[in-house]
Amino acid sequence: MDAVDSGRRVRWGDVLLGSIAAVSWALVGMAGAAALGLHLLGADAAGALGPMTAAVVVLAVGGTVTPTGDVSAFGLEGTQAQTAVDITPLGVGLIGALFLAYFFLRSLRGAGPYISATELAARVGGVVTLFVAMVGGLAWAGHDVITIDGAALGLDDVGGGGGGGVEVPGVGDIGGLLPDRLGDLVEADAAVGFSVNTADSLAGALLWVLGVVAIALLTSRRTPLPRGAVWETLRRTVRPAVSAIVSMLLVTVLAGYAAASYAAIGDDHPKRIAGAALLGAPNGVWLGIPLGLFVPWDGEATGELAKLLPDPVDELLRVSEDEPVTVGRLAELDERVWLLAIAAAVAMLYAGVLAASRTRSEGRGAFGFAGRCAVRLGVVTALTLPLLVWLTEVSADASLSVLGIDAVDAGIELRGRAGMALLLGAAWGAGAGGAGALLVRLVSRPEARVPAAGAASAPAPAPAPDVVRGPGPGPYRPAAPYRPPNPDTNPYLRMPPEIHSAPTLAGPLPPAPPRDHPEDADPPEEGPPPPGVPGGRRR
Numbered sequence: 001m002d003a004v005d006s007g008r009r010v011r012w013g014d015v016l017l018g019s020i021a022a023v024s025w026a027l028v029g030m031a032g033a034a035a036l037g038l039h040l041l042g043a044d045a046a047g048a049l050g051p052m053t054a055a056v057v058v059l060a061v062g063g064t065v066t067p068t069g070d071v072s073a074f075g076l077e078g079t080q081a082q083t084a085v086d087i088t089p090l091g092v093g094l095i096g097a098l099f100l101a102y103f104f105l106r107s108l109r110g111a112g113p114y115i116s117a118t119e120l121a122a123r124v125g126g127v128v129t130l131f132v133a134m135v136g137g138l139a140w141a142g143h144d145v146i147t148i149d150g151a152a153l154g155l156d157d158v159g160g161g162g163g164g165g166v167e168v169p170g171v172g173d174i175g176g177l178l179p180d181r182l183g184d185l186v187e188a189d190a191a192v193g194f195s196v197n198t199a200d201s202l203a204g205a206l207l208w209v210l211g212v213v214a215i216a217l218l219t220s221r222r223t224p225l226p227r228g229a230v231w232e233t234l235r236r237t238v239r240p241a242v243s244a245i246v247s248m249l250l251v252t253v254l255a256g257y258a259a260a261s262y263a264a265i266g267d268d269h270p271k272r273i274a275g276a277a278l279l280g281a282p283n284g285v286w287l288g289i290p291l292g293l294f295v296p297w298d299g300e301a302t303g304e305l306a307k308l309l310p311d312p313v314d315e316l317l318r319v320s321e322d323e324p325v326t327v328g329r330l331a332e333l334d335e336r337v338w339l340l341a342i343a344a345a346v347a348m349l350y351a352g353v354l355a356a357s358r359t360r361s362e363g364r365g366a367f368g369f370a371g372r373c374a375v376r377l378g379v380v381t382a383l384t385l386p387l388l389v390w391l392t393e394v395s396a397d398a399s400l401s402v403l404g405i406d407a408v409d410a411g412i413e414l415r416g417r418a419g420m421a422l423l424l425g426a427a428w429g430a431g432a433g434g435a436g437a438l439l440v441r442l443v444s445r446p447e448a449r450v451p452a453a454g455a456a457s458a459p460a461p462a463p464a465p466d467v468v469r470g471p472g473p474g475p476y477r478p479a480a481p482y483r484p485p486n487p488d489t490n491p492y493l494r495m496p497p498e499i500h501s502a503p504t505l506a507g508p509l510p511p512a513p514p515r516d517h518p519e520d521a522d523p524p525e526e527g528p529p530p531p532g533v534p535g536g537r538r539r
Contacts, residue, residue, distance in 0.1 A: 011119070026103075029099040037056075041272055060089050090281075313330065
């Protein structure tokens, strides 16, 4: 840190305003996306939308929500509902991350080309502290109880008395159980609620906001960083690769939204597809990227929850739970799955081209440049692919036991292998980085292409003598003119006749032609004021 940075005082007013703007917009965007998605799914018909929105926002930032069931009001001993859900709505989290990163980075760009480490730490600390505090408030508000009225279900229309005659496949005759309880069910209320684990939610929110801020600083190429060799290394080597991977992930999410929009056009329930895409489109897309890059997944699916998985994943998990889920095994059920591998490979090549186009060649050969791009993108992809595997893990289990009879027994478990994701990410990143660098060199240097057979290779044209070498134009480095100066079109190049013998000129100018009638002559064209006497004061 130099003297200028160390002597600069932290502007706490700007820090506070920037933190409030970034956190407020992030939470507003997340709450709006969560509320709209729940409304499109029809979830607000069963309970209050506000607490459910708060719970979904907490889930999106890494918190935990525990559903609870209490149906003892039905008058049935031993009746309990147990559920456990571990699914992160990445659609809501992505919207909040984009808003938070945009306004946080925008507040930093007013600091100049460099920012002191103290001010950067203060701004990051302000955003983190305020965001965790706001998530704590959402965790307090994310509690609700949904009451199911037995009379509203139409149970009073069902006759009582008598027994037998009600056969449930796999369970047997339960007719003797129901009629004696219908009268109690009509007057009973079933309370099913959910609560937010505050401690886990605060820890998840802390990790989430730190990760978003770190990725934002490593992605933005115009945001100032502190002075120093370490920061300069991050600016030159890490930022191009990280920004390329982030851009690729965002493009794939846009492709997922486009696919969901196309599917909703011909569906009977377009609102449900729109709501599911708004909440979880990144979940499916970012799960498909590691799967398309041949990362194996372990999972199982039972009961009705297995229907939530896309085809043919659900069919594969039903058939065999011991073997991992891979592209090859899925292709045995549907050959179109190979398109997923092709799309993932194209996405990685796109990231490689972006990383190479944003990396300075530093005057080395094409293969040296390709090697540097391969190493940098390989390291970043090796860290990104396990992160995607961790974010897209799915774990859901539900069971309902009534009088010892398991009415519902459903669950989903889908987890990727992080070790294989690390190795495959390094390999795919290195290959995509090297190929992208070679493509960029081939496109950016057309004179290096091999001429056609029989065509004479023309020598490269010599650069013009007036081309300015070195850094680009600026206030003290004017750019080269597009055309030669012309006094007929530029009045500032016309010399007034009265200064033709000024001592500051390189040589005397020819005297102005005499005029026969000075009083009838046209007034001279207005030009710049004459310069003052050299070394004297201007008046």
